[in-house]
Amino acid sequence: MADDMTNDSTKMLPADDTQELEAGEAVESLEAGDDTDALPDGYEIVATDEATVEDNVEQAEQFGEALTSLQNIIQRYSDQYDQVNSRYKDLREMMKNMFDNDAELQELSEQAKTAQQDAKMRKQRIKESPESVELQMKMKETKEEINEIQETLNNHLLRYYQMTGSQVIEEPDGTEREFKISARLKSKKAS
Numbered sequence: 001m002a003d004d005m006t007n008d009s010t011k012m013l014p015a016d017d018t019q020e021l022e023a024g025e026a027v028e029s030l031e032a033g034d035d036t037d038a039l040p041d042g043y044e045i046v047a048t049d050e051a052t053v054e055d056n057v058e059q060a061e062q063f064g065e066a067l068t069s070l071q072n073i074i075q076r077y078s079d080q081y082d083q084v085n086s087r088y089k090d091l092r093e094m095m096k097n098m099f100d101n102d103a104e105l106q107e108l109s110e111q112a113k114t115a116q117q118d119a120k121m122r123k124q125r126i127k128e129s130p131e132s133v134e135l136q137m138k139m140k141e142t143k144e145e146i147n148e149i150q151e152t153l154n155n156h157l158l159r160y161y162q163m164t165g166s167q168v169i170e171e172p173d174g175t176e177r178e179f180k181i182s183a184r185l186k187s188k189k190a191s
Contacts, residue, residue: 167179
């Protein structure tokens with residue numbers, strides 16, 4: 001490249017690269033018109049005057065000061081967060097120790113565990129009693145009857161909907177009952 005340049009504040013910058021060519025490292029002279037055609041591929045002319053350079057320097061300094069200030073604020077709040085969080089953990093540990101070291105609470109907790117175990121055992125004995133077994137059988141039979149009636153009613157309501165297009169049916173006393181149509185896919189039956 002040529003060694004002289006017409007303006008000391010003119011730089012030739014690579015368009016896509018971070019390297020820059022300082023004044024004196026650019027082409028000797030540029031023809032009038034579209035000057036970028038005379039530049040090597042990937043470079044462009046950036047002309048600056050002293051005022052622009054000073055503005056850029058001032059902006060860079062302001063940016064640097066703002067960034068440093070922001071970093072200091074972040075660090076201060078980060079330190080404060082760590083301190084308060086540590087204090088909270090200490091307080092939480094103190095509260096846990098109060099519960100753990102309270103003899104009356106420990107005794108009541110043991111009584112509650114024993115009572116819970118006793119209640120569970122009593123419930124199991126009741127469940128296994130002859131009266132309970134009989135009631136469970138009656139409940140099972142009743143549940144099966146409910147399911148059969150529900151399935152039959154669903155089939156009739158679906159037929160009613162197909163015939164009328166309505167999801168409301170009037171009962172003999174004049175009250176209206178709404179119903180909804182739903183479909184369920186049953187699992188495959190093993191052959």
